[in-house]
Amino acid sequence: MTLDRSLIAGLPVFAGLDISGLDAVLARARSSRVPKDSEMFSQGAEAGSFFLLLDGHIRVVRTSPEGHQVIARYINEGELFGIAVAMGRSTYPASAIAAVDCVVLTWPNAAWPDLQARVPSFAASAYKTIGTRLQETQAQVMEMSTQQVEQRIAHALLRIVSQSGRKTEHGIEIDFPITRQDIAEMTGTTLHTVSRLLSAWEDEGFVKGGRQRVVVTDPHGLMVVAENRRRK
Amino acid sequence: MTLDRSLIAGLPVFAGLDISGLDAVLARARSSRVPKDSEMFSQGAEAGSFFLLLDGHIRVVRTSPEGHQVIARYINEGELFGIAVAMGRSTYPASAIAAVDCVVLTWPNAAWPDLQARVPSFAASAYKTIGTRLQETQAQVMEMSTQQVEQRIAHALLRIVSQSGRKTEHGIEIDFPITRQDIAEMTGTTLHTVSRLLSAWEDEGFVKGGRQRVVVTDPHGLMVVAENRRRK
DNA sequence: TCGGTTGTTTGCGCCAGCGCAAACAACGGC
DNA sequence: GCCGTTGTTTGCGCTGGCGCAAACAACCGA
Numbered sequence: 061m062t063l064d065r066s067l068i069a070g071l072p073v074f075a076g077l078d079i080s081g082l083d084a085v086l087a088r089a090r091s092s093r094v095p096k097d098s099e100m101f102s103q104g105a106e107a108g109s110f111f112l113l114l115d116g117h118i119r120v121v122r123t124s125p126e127g128h129q130v131i132a133r134y135i136n137e138g139e140l141f142g143i144a145v146a147m148g149r150s151t152y153p154a155s156a157i158a159a160v161d162c163v164v165l166t167w168p169n170a171a172w173p174d175l176q177a178r179v180p181s182f183a184a185s186a187y188k189t190i191g192t193r194l195q196e197t198q199a200q201v202m203e204m205s206t207q208q209v210e211q212r213i214a215h216a217l218l219r220i221v222s223q224s225g226r227k228t229e230h231g232i233e234i235d236f237p238i239t240r241q242d243i244a245e246m247t248g249t250t251l252h253t254v255s256r257l258l259s260a261w262e263d264e265g266f267v268k269g270g271r272q273r274v275v276v277t278d279p280h281g282l283m284v285v286a287e288n289r290r291r292k
Numbered sequence: 293m294t295l296d297r298s299l300i301a302g303l304p305v306f307a308g309l310d311i312s313g314l315d316a317v318l319a320r321a322r323s324s325r326v327p328k329d330s331e332m333f334s335q336g337a338e339a340g341s342f343f344l345l346l347d348g349h350i351r352v353v354r355t356s357p358e359g360h361q362v363i364a365r366y367i368n369e370g371e372l373f374g375i376a377v378a379m380g381r382s383t384y385p386a387s388a389i390a391a392v393d394c395v396v397l398t399w400p401n402a403a404w405p406d407l408q409a410r411v412p413s414f415a416a417s418a419y420k421t422i423g424t425r426l427q428e429t430q431a432q433v434m435e436m437s438t439q440q441v442e443q444r445i446a447h448a449l450l451r452i453v454s455q456s457g458r459k460t461e462h463g464i465e466i467d468f469p470i471t472r473q474d475i476a477e478m479t480g481t482t483l484h485t486v487s488r489l490l491s492a493w494e495d496e497g498f499v500k501g502g503r504q505r506v507v508v509t510d511p512h513g514l515m516v517v518a519e520n521r522r523r524k
Numbered sequence: 525t526c527g528g529t530t531g532t533t534t535g536c537g538c539c540a541g542c543g544c545a546a547a548c549a550a551c552g553g554c
Numbered sequence: 555g556c557c558g559t560t561g562t563t564t565g566c567g568c569t570g571g572c573g574c575a576a577a578c579a580a581c582c583g584a
Contacts, residue, residue, distance in 0.1 A: 122430060122434055124438055126438070128434070128437070130433065130434050130437050130438070132433070144423075146419060147419055147423020147424075147426065148416060148423055149420075149427070153426075153427050154430070184380060187378060187379055187419065187422075188379060188381075190379060190419075190422055190423065191378075191379020191422065192379075193426055194379065194385075194422060194425055194426045194429060195379075195385050197426060197429045197430055197433060198354060198364055198385065198386070198429055200433055201364070201429060201432055201433055201436065202354055202356055202360070204433065204436045204437070204480060205360070205362050205436070205477075205480035206356055206358070206362070206480075208540080208541095209540075209541065210540095239560090239562090240561075240562065240563095241561080245437075248433075248436060248438075249541075249542085250541080250542060250543080251562080252541085252542075252544095252564085253542075255561095255564085256541095256563080256564080258562095259562095259563070259564085269562085270550090271549080271560090271561060271562075272550095272560095272561075440570080440571095441570075441571065442570095471530090471531065471532090472531075472533095473531080481571075481572085482571080482572060482573080483531090483532080484532095484533085484534085484571085484573085485570090485571060487531095487532060487533055487534085488533080488534080488571095490532095491532090501532085503531060503532075503579080503580055503581075504530095504531075525584100526583105526584090527582100527583095527584095528581105528582090528583090529580105529581085529582080529583100530579100530580085530582095531579085531580075531581090532578080533576100533577085533578075533579095534575100534576090534577085534578100535574105535575090535576090535577105536573105537574090538571105538572090538573085538574105539570105539571100539573105540569105540570100540571100540572095541568105541569100541570100542567105542568085542569085542570095543566105543567090543568085543569100544566090544567090544568105545564100545565090545566090546563100546564090546565090547562100547563085547564085547565105548561105548562080548563075548564100549560100549561085549562075550559105550560085550561080550562090551558105551559085551560080551561090552557100552558095552559085552560100553556105553558090553559100554556090554557090
């Protein structure tokens, strides 16, 4: 598949690369379309590649030995993912599933040492990504330790919407299909509780729901919910 | 302060380094004693250094805007910490406090680019550390989403004991002072609940408690608690 | 040795949120 | 257009674990 250079070159990951650097990086990559719901790699599998999401949204899922699922995060356009190689890990710690039809760049892990040596800013970008993820995951632990379910869900919605929101006439909409169950698995609760709270918020005019759809109509209202501890 | 080379060279972080490599790394480091309860760096502060713990135990703490504290992890002998520079972060995401008197090596962040280039295996070790932390933190999120408090505490105790345990005549003892409150802050619960469960386990003969002390007398018994979902 | 501080234990009541269940609604394949 | 599937809503009862409170125990500095 041919690559649209102009579109790719503008991504933050490639910031500061000259033409030759960009060429060096892209020369080892392969671009491909990934249909919705297909799994790009599986938790525990031998890590053979790393990826950059050019278009679409990807769900990163961890499954416990007992079969419980948790959504670790969503990957958005322009983000690296599956970069086990940069962490010195030999297996993927989670599964990656396309939430919508996606376009991804794929590098073989074998290209990593060379890329790291010849295009350090690209490697640095990967390390920074990992650092950000660690920081976000730790923030999530804090949230789960100290906040009520209501606040966690409000936070999660605001986060998704700010990262993967699409402006519509009625507000900001999450631009991939997401179920109540998905939101529950992001926040450590049940779809019932999520459904109840979304309904309540809909009554208050903060959000508007639909099947696999959430539109935030009043971010400020949600923020009040997210911040206020112990309301009534 | 002079460095005891023979002791240091054996650490996993320095595995695979020849004498000159080790020299290059150590030349930029400074060794120092850190008394119990002193803070080596503070959450949100400008990151100027990174560290290696030579001896002792360090508590890594995150504080929420509302003042809630959470213990992110304990650092043990031989581990790198405060490596914000390797993640491209300019501030420390948490505070580090000596749980006991410690000995640490300190590098100025300025030394990082040079070390990374000249001693890649040392840098790789740092990246691997970060990868492991990310993995562990995500495991913690899973645990908090899917497990009961009782199981989380049992897991936490087993983890601490396996990483920082010291064999005694009656069992394996956590070899730094740890309060019920600390355990609560690691597992997202309250000191009351921790105290109740430890008391119960003491009755069952799994652990033995004391002021700022926990001894696991029957790891297998604890493991049963940790694994079994929904017991009675 | 004493008094203050810090950590631990335990009782009691309550409620946020879960589990279960059932009805409903939207979508997609045929 | 019909029907099975998948997702959503809502009611109801229950309980794990928190909040509050009070007593106690160990340690530490003077």
